[in-house]
Amino acid sequence: MGLLNRAKEFAINAHGSQMRNYVVEPYWRHLERVARILNSHAADTKTIAAGWLHDTIEDTDTTHQVLVREFGEEIADIVLEVSNVSRPIHGKRPMRKRLDLQYLASASWRAQMVKCADTIDNVPSIVEHDINFAQVYVLEKRALIDRLILAHSVCFPIWMSAYQVVTDGERVIAEHLANVSAA
Numbered sequence: 001m002g003l004l005n006r007a008k009e010f011a012i013n014a015h016g017s018q019m020r021n022y023v024v025e026p027y028w029r030h031l032e033r034v035a036r037i038l039n040s041h042a043a044d045t046k047t048i049a050a051g052w053l054h055d056t057i058e059d060t061d062t063t064h065q066v067l068v069r070e071f072g073e074e075i076a077d078i079v080l081e082v083s084n085v086s087r088p089i090h091g092k093r094p095m096r097k098r099l100d101l102q103y104l105a106s107a108s109w110r111a112q113m114v115k116c117a118d119t120i121d122n123v124p125s126i127v128e129h130d131i132n133f134a135q136v137y138v139l140e141k142r143a144l145i146d147r148l149i150l151a152h153s154v155c156f157p158i159w160m161s162a163y164q165v166v167t168d169g170e171r172v173i174a175e176h177l178a179n180v181s182a183a
Contacts, residue, residue: 004035006071008031011056014061020125034118035048037120038117050075053079081111086099115148117158119162123168124169127172131172148162
């Protein structure tokens with residue numbers, strides 16, 4: 001079995017019956033879209049595999065050590081780089097997101113590509129289904145995109161796609177707020 005099929009199978013099994021927020025679909029569909037976005041931006045096989053696996057450390061019982069054993073250190077490290085480092089003990093959401101942002105700003109270009117693909121898939125869904133949370137989330141993604149310098153340098157098209165998704169989200173939020181205040 002090839003690397004991408006192994007990563008897909010591992011991710012689907014690791015996430016099990018988890019469902020995507022806001023829509024009725026298995027969580028792995030998000031992972032599939034992230035992998036497809038990476039593929040469409042000519043990412044290498046290891047980066048696409050990391051796209052399949054990008055939420056396993058953060059959202060399942062999978063450890064970095066398990067990923068090293070199954071996929072090698074390079075892929076496991078990419079997944080670790082895109083996993084949130086903050087924990088509830090670090091304070092409220094703004095503080096935790098600042099910590100995560102600092103960590104991602106120094107991540108490898110591959111990790112930053114995965115984070116761009118993740119942003120491309122997540123932002124439209126959150127803006128469409130939870131406009132109130134989107135007002136917080138999209139601001140966080142704006143700060144993130146502005147700090148993903150390596151993705152910008154190495155793979156400008158995926159960075160630009162993420163930038164555009166965030167900009168579109170900001171526009172929808174602004175229109176929503178204008179409509180609410182006019183009502």
